Amino acid sequence: MPRSAILGLGDYLPRLVDCGGVSRPVEDPPPGTSVLGLHASRAALESARMSPDDVDFIVFATINPDVTFPGAACYLQDKLGCGTVGSLDVRAQCTGFLCALMVADQFVRNGQYQSVLAVGAELHSVWVDYSEKGIALARLFGDGAGAAIIGPANGDSGILATVLHMDGSRHRQFWCEYPASRQHPTRITKENVRAGKHFPQMDVDDVRSFGLRALPEVVREAAAKADTSLDGVDRFLLSHVLPDVAEATAVDLGVAGRHTNSSAHVGHLGAASLPLTLTQEVRAGRLGPGSTVCLAAAGAGYSWGAAIVRL
Amino acid sequence: MPNSRILGIGRCVPDNVVTNDDMTRWMDTSDEWIQQRTGIRERRFVDRDCGATDLGVVAAREALGRAGVAAEELDLILFATLSPDIEMPSCACLLQEKLGVAGMLAFDIRNQCSGFLYGLSVADNFIRSGTARRVLLVGGEIHSSGIDLSTRGREVAVIFGDGAAAVVLGPSEVEGRGILSTHLHAEGKFAEKLWLEGPDTRHRPRLTEAMLDADIPTVFPRMEGRYVFRHAVTRFPEVIREALDANHLTLEDLSLLIPHQANLRISQMVASSLDLPDSKVFNNIDRYGNTTACSIPLALYEALDAGRVKDGDLLCLAAFGAGFTWASALLRW
Numbered sequence: 001m002p003r004s005a006i007l008g009l010g011d012y013l014p015r016l017v018d019c020g021g022v023s024r025p026v027e028d029p030p031p032g033t034s035v036l037g038l039h040a041s042r043a044a045l046e047s048a049r050m051s052p053d054d055v056d057f058i059v060f061a062t063i064n065p066d067v068t069f070p071g072a073a074c075y076l077q078d079k080l081g082c083g084t085v086g087s088l089d090v091r092a093q094c095t096g097f098l099c100a101l102m103v104a105d106q107f108v109r110n111g112q113y114q115s116v117l118a119v120g121a122e123l124h125s126v127w128v129d130y131s132e133k134g135i136a137l138a139r140l141f142g143d144g145a146g147a148a149i150i151g152p153a154n155g156d157s158g159i160l161a162t163v164l165h166m167d168g169s170r171h172r173q174f175w176c177e178y179p180a181s182r183q184h185p186t187r188i189t190k191e192n193v194r195a196g197k198h199f200p201q202m203d204v205d206d207v208r209s210f211g212l213r214a215l216p217e218v219v220r221e222a223a224a225k226a227d228t229s230l231d232g233v234d235r236f237l238l239s240h241v242l243p244d245v246a247e248a249t250a251v252d253l254g255v256a257g258r259h260t261n262s263s264a265h266v267g268h269l270g271a272a273s274l275p276l277t278l279t280q281e282v283r284a285g286r287l288g289p290g291s292t293v294c295l296a297a298a299g300a301g302y303s304w305g306a307a308i309v310r311l
Numbered sequence: 312m313p314n315s316r317i318l319g320i321g322r323c324v325p326d327n328v329v330t331n332d333d334m335t336r337w338m339d340t341s342d343e344w345i346q347q348r349t350g351i352r353e354r355r356f357v358d359r360d361c362g363a364t365d366l367g368v369v370a371a372r373e374a375l376g377r378a379g380v381a382a383e384e385l386d387l388i389l390f391a392t393l394s395p396d397i398e399m400p401s402c403a404c405l406l407q408e409k410l411g412v413a414g415m416l417a418f419d420i421r422n423q424c425s426g427f428l429y430g431l432s433v434a435d436n437f438i439r440s441g442t443a444r445r446v447l448l449v450g451g452e453i454h455s456s457g458i459d460l461s462t463r464g465r466e467v468a469v470i471f472g473d474g475a476a477a478v479v480l481g482p483s484e485v486e487g488r489g490i491l492s493t494h495l496h497a498e499g500k501f502a503e504k505l506w507l508e509g510p511d512t513r514h515r516p517r518l519t520e521a522m523l524d525a526d527i528p529t530v531f532p533r534m535e536g537r538y539v540f541r542h543a544v545t546r547f548p549e550v551i552r553e554a555l556d557a558n559h560l561t562l563e564d565l566s567l568l569i570p571h572q573a574n575l576r577i578s579q580m581v582a583s584s585l586d587l588p589d590s591k592v593f594n595n596i597d598r599y600g601n602t603t604a605c606s607i608p609l610a611l612y613e614a615l616d617a618g619r620v621k622d623g624d625l626l627c628l629a630a631f632g633a634g635f636t637w638a639s640a641l642l643r644w
Contacts, residue, residue, distance in 0.1 A: 001312070001440065032513045057495070064517075068507040068530075069393045070499070070634040071421045078499030086495025087636065088429050091401040091419035099418050106436035110312065112493075123512035166388075167413035168404030176398040179510065179518075179530065181453040182362030185460075187394075188530055190520045198510070198518050200399070301400045301417075 003158035004108035006309060007115070008048025008149035011279035012039035013266065019130070020139035024267045026125045027143045032066035034075035036145035037121035040275070041080055044147040050115060052080045055149075057113040058087040059103050061096030061120045061271040063300075064127055065089060068179075076119065094241065094299025095164055096120050096271030097146065098307055101295075102162045104150035114151055120271030121145035127176070129199040137202055140241055142267035146275025156290070157310050161226035163218060164305030170210065173203040174241075174300040204242070207299070211245035214304035216252040219296045222306035228292065230255055233308065235287055237277045239297035241268040249296075260286075273297070287311060313482040315438035315446075316489030317642070318380060321373025322476040322612045323366040324599065325355040334469055337460040345469045350575020354472030354600030356455035362396030363451035366475035368409040370608075371449055378479035382410040385479075386443035388417035389434060391426030391450045391604035393507070393633070394457055395419065406449065416443075423505075424571050424632020425495070426450060426604035431628070431640050432493035434480045444481055450604035451475030457507070459531040467532050470574070472600030476608035491641040492557050494550055498635045504538040505633040507531070539632075540577060546637040547581040551629050554639040564625050565591060566644075569614060571630035572596035572606040581629075593619060603632065620644050 014027040014036070027036060037060060045051065060073035067075075071089025092099035097120035104116035121144070128138035150159070178198045179188035192198060215238060223230055236259040238246035243263045250259035260281060262273040269276060274295045281287045289311055296306035330353045331342035345351055357366075367390065375382055388410075390402040397405070403417035422429040427450040437443040454471035458464060483489035509529030510517040522529055547570060555561060562585055570578045575596050582592045593614040602609060607628050614620050624644045631637040 028515070030512050030515050032511070058497075063399050064512045065421070066513065067502070067511045068509060069421065069423055069532075070502050070506060070636065071423075074497050074499035074502050074634045074636065076499070077497055078502065084496045084498050086429070086432075086638070087422075087497035087499065087634070088433070088495070089421035091395075091399075091403075091421060093400045099416075102416075102442075103433055103436075106433075106440045106442060110436050110439045112432075112436060126512050126515045126517040127510075164416045165414050166404050166407060166417040168400070168407035168417065169413055171400045171404045171408065175400060178398060179457075180362070180397045181394040181456050182360055182365065182396040184357060184360045184456055187453075187456040188518070188523065190523055193518060193520050193523070198398070301404045303400070303404075305416075 001109050003153040004105045004150050005153035005157040005159060006148045007151045008044045009279040009282060010040040010043025010047060010147045011276040012036050012145040014143050020135040022139050024142040025144050027123060030123055030126045032075060033062050033064050033121050033123045034066050034072045034079060036143065037072060037076050037119040038079045040145035040147035041117055041119055044149050048149040050149060052082045054115050055082045055117045056085050057107060057116045058085060059090060059100040059116060059118045061090050061092060061100040062122055063091060063093055063270060064123045093301050093303050094270055095297045095303040095305040097274045098164050098297060098305040101307055102164055105159050105162060108150055108152060116150045117147060118150055119147045120275050122270040122272050129196060134199055140268050142269050144269040144272040144276050146272050146279055148275050160308040160310060161222050162307045163222045163225060167302045170302045173206040176200040208242050208245055210302055211240045211298045212248055214298045215240060215245060215249040215296055218304045218306045219253055219294055222294060222308050226308035228308060232292060233294045234291045235281060236294045237262060237274055239273040241299055312439050314489035315435045315480045316483040317478045318481050319374045319378025319479040320608060320612050321370040322609050323369035324474040325357045327356055327358045328353050329356045338462040338465040340465050340469055349470055350596055351600045352597045355474060357453060357473050361453060363392045363394055363453050363475060364396050364402050364405040364409055367406055367449040367451035370475040370477040371410060371447055374477040374479045380445050380479050382412045384445045385415050385447050387415060387437055387446045389420055389430045389448045391420040391430040392452055393421065393423050393603055394452045394454055422636050423634055424573060424603050425630040425636035425638040427607045428628060428630050428638035428640055429495055432495055435490045435493055438480060438482055446480045447477060448480065449475060449477040450608055452603050452605050464531055466536060467534050470601045472602050474599055474602040474605040474609055476605050476612055478608055488643050491643055492554060493640045494553050495638045496550060501635045505534045542635055543573060543577045543631040544580045546631045547629055548584050550637050550639040551627055554627055554641040558641055565627055566624035567614065567619055568592045568627045569607055569610050571632060572610060573601050573632060
């Protein structure tokens, strides 16, 4: 079966503003998540030397879509001008982009689609609690988008391995409860809002200890699946809501100095963090054609996953 | 490359039946008005705290049992919904916990009325590529906690019902049997003809008490029925023909069409425009209303139970709805 590859990359990072003493990208006024995805998608198409007409499927990963339904992919499809191509929204939290990449990979390898636009974008800033009560968590997050065009591989390039796991038994450690369709008779009430239950909640210690175990483990698993040693990987892009987890992972793996911590400077961008970081690394010249890169993330769900990609 | 096929199917609908007359307790409407416009006689509403995955897990267990597959064997869990139990993480994660399994990939498909068919296409592609051997796909919705059960919201509220249904998929051992092809479309231009705005990422913050107090709260779904109807009766036949054409088959070859149960009047108009007799179209919206991502597997379950599907039959599953999104799948049973 032929491999698929990343044919183009793009990103979008809003202007940095002060959030509780740290600089974070915040899109203001908030235009809807698909607009961030649109900027990244246009850049990805340009880098792949493609037009919107060439896209035959869209996969959009986010936890903050433009509206509750329909999905952000539908909004993006209209804004980008991609005819009536299928437009899928996936929810896989912090590993959302890896999920979109994996979905795109299957469709391309099977020959169902030739050019899939995989987007990860978040508008966290309208969702987190900037009050005194919530700022410690809110300041971890930022807004942004990243996009990749996935198509049949040429030569040595390709998506060499993807692995992705979930463990729902610990979903309460990092979650956002409301609106909740399970609440009878009304899924969101003023009491829920007053109690701040529409904001994300996180058990920092548990999320950290999970990440410290899962992130190195899944990088090793992906490398083994790609039949490569860690030495065969040029760069490790590590995404976790807590920046110290990515640093510790790099040390654990013995790859410190060959890693990029996606949340170190801009905060956690959720599904946007890996494609945005990858685009930035290519732009900075640290990665280029022929480079082998590992993309890895762990977070809410719990979710953890990694991909090994040769550019 | 093997086709994938449905190995087992299950369903779970709430016990609580809500008739059209019952709806008149909350709003100015009538049994005659609802039936005339939608063909719906009754729907099921949960009557206590209950999420899409609470129904979904019952449907999933039945599907796994019928398929002879243990939950531990699953490589992938997909949950299609527009009414998740909670905001984050996904229903697929919550379902994992309820099934008592962990580790396999699990994520949500958020494609409204076409969600089941988008999920079926994703499942099919994971199986055909060899990435997954056992996939659980659930469509589940709790609409009753999210609709405006008052005269203000009646146009939308009378249509929707709660329910869940599930299929287990795996590679087909017999060449030419199973899912022959899937076809996915969308037209985001019409996103706001059938939508639920809030919470959204166009307001900062995305949700306030004032939003819940508004004259037309954004947290209830809204619809321009005329638009939806007009596009549905065009896109349904189009995507059904697309599936047949792709497989060099014709409407004469088709054994049964199972359309997404959006509105009986839409299904009837689609059938008549394709010249399909009643015997070749399965509808059960009269008893469940529109259960969005659940409607196709729920109808397939009942079609199988009623003996309407036999080995070797050619089935077409087709959907149209919010997005707009539309899709079809052709299956050789």
